[in-house]
Amino acid sequence: MGTGVLTVPFPRVDGELCAGPFRLSELAERFGTPLYVYHLEQIEARYHAFTHAFREVDHLVAYSVKANGNLAILHRLGQLGAGADIVSLGELYRARRAGIPTERMLYAGVGKTEEELREGIEAGIYSFNVESRGELKRLDAVAASMGAVAPFAIRVNPEIVSPTPHEYTRTGHAETKFGVMVDEGFELYAWARGRPHLRARGIDVHIGSQILEPRPYFDALSRVIAMVPRLREEGDELEFVDIGGGYGVPYDAEPRLVIEDLANVILPLVKSAGLRLVMEPGRFIVGEAGVLLTRVEYVKRLGTKWFVIVDGGMSELIRPSHYDAYHAIEPVVMPGAPHIEVVDVVGPICESGDFLARARPLELPEPGDVLAVRTVGAYGFAMASNYNARRRPAEILIEGDQAHVVRERETIEDLVRGETIPWEKPGKGGRGER
Ligand SMILES: Cc1ncc(COP(=O)(O)O)c(C=O)c1O
CATH class of the missing domain: 2.40.37.10 (Lyase, Ornithine Decarboxylase; Chain A, domain 1)
Known part of the structure; x- marks a missing residue:
């Protein structure tokens, strides 16, 4: 490859x-x-460049279907090893129809309905990225009603105003609707512990879209990785950290985000935490x-x-x-x-x-x-x-x-x-x- x-x-x-x-x-x-x-050759080259930069660690590139959900593109990315970041039953359908295995899919979004949670559990989603107390409770209830165990990660709001070109694409600070604050994150993991129908599988953060510097990723990842020792001490056996998407591309004369630079900045953190790295580039x-x-x-x-x-x-x-x-x-x-x-x-x-x-x-x-x-x-x-x-x-x-x-x-x-x-x-x- x-x-x-x-x-x-x-x-x-x-x-x-x-x-x-x-x-x-x-x-x-x-x-x-x-x-x-x-x-297609351009898509493949970018996928390879991305995954190559993170080759030193166990990682999953969960392509963000919302960026371009064309079946042929999803199919080829799935063949290359990509998973999918999905946000709706429609995206779940698309990604499955394109042949992406559900165990490579992460279900994101602030407003997951009961039906979405049920179908996601049934499909065998790798993880639900949970964005509120209400959602975690609902996930528990739905999983219990199915006699299933739902894997989840809490999406933490790291309170970082990411440098994106437009306010609508910043998702990492408290004025936005995304994720939960760090303290509440600890409470939610604690609440889930011992509940037989929930399994804390990872921890998640996504700070925005069209980010051209590694620094905000370092800051966001540091914040969530700092939570991991305490969660482990309290009994959670976390498997992955998901740092979301947002990796920018040049539209005009702006400098390109060099993906190796990003890898150099974040890989030491990932290695020190001993977690699988999940990324959601679109x-x-x-x-x-x-x-x-x-x-x-x-x-x-x-x-x-x-x-x-x-x-x-x-x-x-x-x-x-x-x-x-x-x-x-x-x-x-x-x-x-x-x-x-x-x-x-x-x-x-x-x-x-x-x-x-x-x-x-x-x-x-x-x-x-x-x-x-x-x-x-x-x-x-x-x-x-x-x-x-x-x-x-x-x-x-x-x-x-x-x-x-x-x-x-x-x-x-x-x-x-x-x-x-x-x-x-x-x-x-x-x-x-x-
Ligand atoms: C949770 C999540 N992951 C990944 C992405 C993909 O972002 P991008 O296409 O900028 O990589 C988005 C986009 O908004 C998102 O909300």
Whole structure:
């Protein structure tokens, strides 16, 4: 297994952006736009780089399904040895359907329902990452009703304000809804002790997403590992420490998080605690391995401002609107004589918040040109919606010299699936019927 040397995804060759042997312009033509394109080799390289950095310790890479839950991607990661960090019955279904063994799955989330706990226990989940007293009590009751033993870890809130680009992606301090404070953590482990239907298997922390420095991980891990000797003394035989996800990727000119640097900082702590290390990377594995192709419909000038109106918007990629996130945007074919203007790249949706980039210097495109929006492999399609009754785009996975359609573009009929008009006469309701 390789060490996963990271190469530039979607390089420009002879003026054209490419994915392996394919020109992105060719893929846009063949499969239509807007279109998500992923490069499998890039995903695999990132998975290998990640797991290689932690090779000195027993570890589990529980890929965070929420970042990109496409079945083909989950399947390949599962083949490579990954587990899954899941947060819903839907993600449990996806990960199982993709063949990831349940004993490599961790069930996270602040609001697990009784049904979710029951199905997770039945499935044989490796651990429930428990976020409140109420949840632990509910887990105990559900496990007891099934005559089962539920493995759990308490998610500790380490009171660390992590350096992420947006407040919505910080999850390690007390103003957020996540985890329990250290003192309460001790109380919960004590409460569970001696209860025959609960098994304290680990301890968990997750401080946020898009973190580019090792230091906050060191701080968070130090905090939870400091709890371990007392828990052991009191009788818990903990097996793992889960340090969550959040490993950042460069979207603009920010420095890359070097995963070996992170490993160098945290491995001594993990070794000293003698625990298995669980990590839940999402973005790091898939973020850079995806582009969104979108075609220019119109270019217009309003007062002094240029707008490039494209066929993909916040329904396909909500990150710019929701997190004010930056995504690099480039023409897939470099124009002969570029004419740079400062433009807003906007979608067709009826919201002023529908933009992919604002005040961005860009080679002024023409209608019909295709633009590539970079670094959308994570939280791209996964957060796509049908807002404005738009069909969610197709997803293409490049593997060697093959372009697989790993998700078809939704059809118009998909948009009304499950809906009924109760007073409509039987036989009515076909496409275009009045
Ligand atoms: C508990 C947990 N684990 C892992 C992740 C994955 O984060 P990322 O994709 O930044 O690695 C998240 C994301 O929010 C999360 O909430």
